Structure formats: structure tokens, C-alpha cells
Amino acid sequence: MYRTWMRFFSPGPAHHRLGLVCLGVGLQHGALPTVGPRTLDHHVAVVISSGRGWYRGSDGRRTTVTAPALLWLTPGVPHHYAPDPGTGWDEGFVDFAGPATAAYRELGCIEPDRPVVPLSDAAGPRAVIARIARAARPGNPLLEVETAAAVHELLVALRRARADLAPDGDQVLAALARDACTPLSVAGHAARHGMTTAELRDAVRRAAGCTPKDYLLGIRLARAKDLLATTELPVAAVARRVGYDDPAYFSRLFTRRVGLPPVRFRAQQGRTVPGGWSDRVPDPADPPLIHSPDTP
Structure with a gap:
């Protein structure tokens, strides 16, 4: 039946x-x-x-x-x-x-x-x-x-x-995410983890569906966007913070991937937030609330 x-x-x-x-x-x-x-x-x-x-x-x-x-x-x-x-x-x-x-x-x-x-x-x-x-x-x-x-x-x-993968990626991805903004090449990241470049490429492709270069670039540009939107750091300083010593190269890379230059992204998305910008991911059970001036 x-x-x-x-x-x-x-x-x-x-x-x-x-x-x-x-x-x-x-x-x-x-x-x-x-x-x-x-x-x-x-x-x-x-x-x-x-x-x-x-x-x-x-x-x-x-x-x-x-x-x-x-x-x-x-x-x-x-x-x-x-x-x-x-x-x-x-x-x-x-x-x-x-x-x-x-x-x-x-x-x-x-x-x-x-x-x-x-x-x-x-x-x-x-x-x-x-x-x-x-x-x-x-x-x-x-x-x-x-x-x-x-x-x-x-x-x-x-x-x-998938039983062969950790739900949120494996230790290699976690380490790459942690070190993404250091000025290391893909080969340098591989050596840091005791892997060949080919082994690192296979591990990242299997876990994230992309190349190590694309995985690192996504993390770097996300961090650059945060800095451009929430600070007044010069573009050159932002570039150094995310691992690029050449600000011109960073600007070209940002423009090609994002679709507009860093200065234009800042003009569109920049925010001045009294008290600072939070890096903490909001808890869905306790979301940020707008309080009236009379609310303690």
C-alpha cells in the first residue's frame, strides 16, 4: 500500500x-x-x-x-x-x-x-x-x-x-574567509594550508562552486563596500584594507565587478550613522527597532 x-x-x-x-x-x-x-x-x-x-x-x-x-x-x-x-x-x-x-x-x-x-x-x-x-x-x-x-x-x-559537506562550508573556506583581505596570492593561501594550488582549487570548487580567486574576490569586495559606505576612508586606504596595494588596480577591479567606480558607489550608498555602524548580524528574534524620542 x-x-x-x-x-x-x-x-x-x-x-x-x-x-x-x-x-x-x-x-x-x-x-x-x-x-x-x-x-x-x-x-x-x-x-x-x-x-x-x-x-x-x-x-x-x-x-x-x-x-x-x-x-x-x-x-x-x-x-x-x-x-x-x-x-x-x-x-x-x-x-x-x-x-x-x-x-x-x-x-x-x-x-x-x-x-x-x-x-x-x-x-x-x-x-x-x-x-x-x-x-x-x-x-x-x-x-x-x-x-x-x-x-x-x-x-x-x-x-x-549534502552529507559530504558541512552546512556552512568546511575549514578551508572558513580560513580563506578569515584571511581573505591579507595580501596573499591564491598560491600563498594554498601554501598556508599545506595544499597545492590545484588541491585548494578543487576544495573550493567542491564546497563553494567557484574558484578560490572568485571566492576571495567576493569577500574582499563585500568588505570594501562596507568601508566605502560606512567610513570616510580614502579609496586608497580602503584598497589597502582589503588586500590591494595598488589603488588604481583596485578601482578597475571594483568597477568591472560592481559596475561603477568606488567613488560613485560611496556617493550612492554612503551613510553617516550617529553612534557608529554595527557589524553584528541582527537576531531575527530581536530585530532593530525605531524608537520614538519619548521611548526610553
Whole structure:
């Protein structure tokens, strides 16, 4: 015996321009029927919360699936899978498509070459799938927009839940973030961690979906923006603070990545804040409040 619930959607052209669209969502559990062999023209993320089963891809090999796990069904790739008839499994699935899938593949959030992915915990992804299911209520005027936004969130949740990665990155990323603004080359960072440049590149690509250079640059430019917006430091001093001895090179790099020069960014975003600017991330349970003059 098994139970199943599913809904399918038909987003319009404007929704497709959001980058991702949700085409369907389903929640099923029990000894479900075998799926396939079949080939789809869109992506599906199948999150297995409990139970076990098997998956067979285009190479014909049968892979054991043990929860918690993710099945990536990608366009044009034949697949065939089912839960064990004795135990069944509990699954939630989301069908999606859109041009943003190419970027998510490049960033390592969609893995077409890795159809079976062990997860450390399915709770986060399943919570997002549950929100998509709730959005599918009859008459929801924001159905397509709400579910499209949730697909982006689901891809992040699945990336965080991968069993082979720490949720917020590994020790190498943490160390790179800490030392990002020191005037070190990528090779220098690698040597500091006892790694070759190739080993560091592979580690960062696997954990963050980008090169070490791009990872460091993102952190440096974020810090430069903070300094430009919240201090009156000259651009040359900002450049030195984030690891660039040549202010002209820093300005060219900032302009190319941000789209406007540092001085123009400061003119647009600069703030004078009495009492100083806080670096502390606000607690969602205790957000900053605007108090009236009469409020103690």
C-alpha cells in the first residue's frame, strides 16, 4: 500500500523570466510503484526522507538508495527507480525548469553527473517542499511566483544538506574567509594550508562552486563596500584594507565587478550613522527597532 499527493503547474512566459519555475510538487510514502524507464525534459529533485530502494541510470548500473538521500533527475537522462517493496520509502519531489539551472549546475547546486546524493538530514529540504505544497492551495493568486522563489530556496537547502559537506562550508573556506583581505596570492593561501594550488582549487570548487580567486574576490569586495559606505576612508586606504596595494588596480577591479567606480558607489550608498555602524548580524528574534524620542 502507498499514499500519494501531487499537483502540477503551467507557469506563463513572465514566470519563466524569473529564472526558475516550479512545474510540480508531490508527497508520497509507502511501497510506491516503479518509476520508468523514462526520460524527462526538465529537472526533478526527489528527496527520500526514510526507507530504501534503488536507482538505475543511463549506464545501466543499479545503485542502492538509503535515506536520507536525494535523486537528481536531469533533462535527457534516462532513469529508472523504486523503493524496496518490503520497506517502501517516504519521498517529496519538485519538478522545475528554467535558464537559471545552468548557473546552479556551474555552482555545484545541481549535479547531473551524481544522480544519487546522500544527505545528512532531509528536514531542511522537506520543509521547503512542504511550503511549495501549501502554496498549491486552490485559488492562490501568487502560486507561480511563490513556488518559483521556493525552488531557489530548495536548491540551497539541498546543497546545505549534502552529507559530504558541512552546512556552512568546511575549514578551508572558513580560513580563506578569515584571511581573505591579507595580501596573499591564491598560491600563498594554498601554501598556508599545506595544499597545492590545484588541491585548494578543487576544495573550493567542491564546497563553494567557484574558484578560490572568485571566492576571495567576493569577500574582499563585500568588505570594501562596507568601508566605502560606512567610513570616510580614502579609496586608497580602503584598497589597502582589503588586500590591494595598488589603488588604481583596485578601482578597475571594483568597477568591472560592481559596475561603477568606488567613488560613485560611496556617493550612492554612503551613510553617516550617529553612534557608529554595527557589524553584528541582527537576531531575527530581536530585530532593530525605531524608537520614538519619548521611548526610553
